[in-house]
Amino acid sequence: MNQLEKLDNSMKQLYLDLTKYSEDDLEYKKTLSTLNQQYQMCKLLLALGNDGKNNTYYFKYSDIGAIETILTSAGYIEQSKKSSTR
Numbered sequence: 001m002n003q004l005e006k007l008d009n010s011m012k013q014l015y016l017d018l019t020k021y022s023e024d025d026l027e028y029k030k031t032l033s034t035l036n037q038q039y040q041m042c043k044l045l046l047a048l049g050n051d052g053k054n055n056t057y058y059f060k061y062s063d064i065g066a067i068e069t070i071l072t073s074a075g076y077i078e079q080s081k082k083s084s085t086r
Contacts, residue, residue: 012062
C-alpha cells in the first residue's frame, strides 16, 4: 500500500468518524482538522507526483467530493470556481 492509498483509507475513516459527533463537539473539530491535514497532504503528494504524464490516482476508499464539500463548508478550503460559459 503506497502513501496515497494509506491517506485515502485514513480520510475515509476520518470522514466516517465525523458522523459520530455533533458539529459543536470538540472531537468533531479535532477530526475535521485532521481530515483537512490529510487532505492537504494528499493534494501535495498528487502535485509532487505529477510529471505531466499518466499519473492519475483514483480514490479507492474515500469520497473525495464529499470530503471537499465538508472542508469547504467548514472554511478549510475555498470553493473551486467553475468557469461560466454562455
